[in-house]
Amino acid sequence: MFRIGQGFDVHQLTEGRPLIIGGITIPYEKGLLGHSDADVLLHTIADACLGAIGEGDIGRHFPDTDEAFKDADSAKLLQHVWMMVKEKGYLLGNIDCTIIAQKPKMAPYIGDMQTRIAQLLEAETSQINVKATTTEKLGFPGRGEGIASQAVVLLVKKQA
Numbered sequence: 001m002f003r004i005g006q007g008f009d010v011h012q013l014t015e016g017r018p019l020i021i022g023g024i025t026i027p028y029e030k031g032l033l034g035h036s037d038a039d040v041l042l043h044t045i046a047d048a049c050l051g052a053i054g055e056g057d058i059g060r061h062f063p064d065t066d067e068a069f070k071d072a073d074s075a076k077l078l079q080h081v082w083m084m085v086k087e088k089g090y091l092l093g094n095i096d097c098t099i100i101a102q103k104p105k106m107a108p109y110i111g112d113m114q115t116r117i118a119q120l121l122e123a124e125t126s127q128i129n130v131k132a133t134t135t136e137k138l139g140f141p142g143r144g145e146g147i148a149s150q151a152v153v154l155l156v157k158k159q160a
Ligand SMILES: Nc1ccn([C@@H]2O[C@H](COP(=O)(O)O)[C@@H](O)[C@H]2O)c(=O)n1
Pocket: 100, 101, 102, 103, 104, 105, 106, 107, 108, 131, 132, 133, 134, 135, 136
């Protein structure tokens, strides 16, 4: 039995914050703003996983009004979500993600992101695909105001 989920998230770019995407710190003049470390890609994957198991979204499980999640490491939030997926008896099929950013260039960091996401989800790197695209300078990502990401996840029910 299969379950699919999709995720989408956006965070604003601002000065004075580190840029953390897919669990990797990327050298850049700005970082993403959020209650947590604002790792837009890990949030997107967490939302896709929660969607696949019918458990709502990360705001429901980790509210941004809760001081416990202030500056939270999104890797830990995703690991918690992955525990929920495993408790429901699912394994990862595959994940496909897109980071939507005019700058910086993500290509040099994609391999490390895939490795880190695979670690967090106890999967093989071959099960994780991360892509990046600009919006050809159009809209808020194109103006460099923020970064968005999208993900689709396929889960497979463990055999009894
Ligand atoms: N922030 C980004 C955006 C894109 N890339 C890579 O460049 C390729 C071309 O991007 P277009 O938006 O012009 O289609 C894209 O396929 C990515 O490989 C990137 O590394 N970082």
